[in-house]
Amino acid sequence: MPSENTFLDIRKSDSERLRITISEYRGRTFIDLRTWYSTELGEFKPGRAGVTLRPDQIMEIVQGLMLAGRAIDPKGVV
Numbered sequence: 001m002p003s004e005n006t007f008l009d010i011r012k013s014d015s016e017r018l019r020i021t022i023s024e025y026r027g028r029t030f031i032d033l034r035t036w037y038s039t040e041l042g043e044f045k046p047g048r049a050g051v052t053l054r055p056d057q058i059m060e061i062v063q064g065l066m067l068a069g070r071a072i073d074p075k076g077v078v
Contacts, residue, residue, distance in 0.1 A: 005023070015037060018033070019032075021034070031052070033050055033053070
């Protein structure tokens with residue numbers, strides 16, 4: 001089950017999820033977009049596939065995603 005620091009949890013398949021979480025490392029806060037995988041016991045664990053961002057990078061990432069979404073479907077992205 002996702003923790004309270006999980007802000008997005010999208011099912012990719014029965015054994016994979018995409019999660020956005022906040023984490024701390026060496027006293028600094030980061031935003032993590034990562035693929036989580038299911039273990040044999042049914043628990044989800046973070047995988048190697050993903051990216052860790054500094055909070056000041058988020059607006060640029062959001063803008064890039066919006067531009068990419070508009071390029072694919074100009075009417076479908078706000």
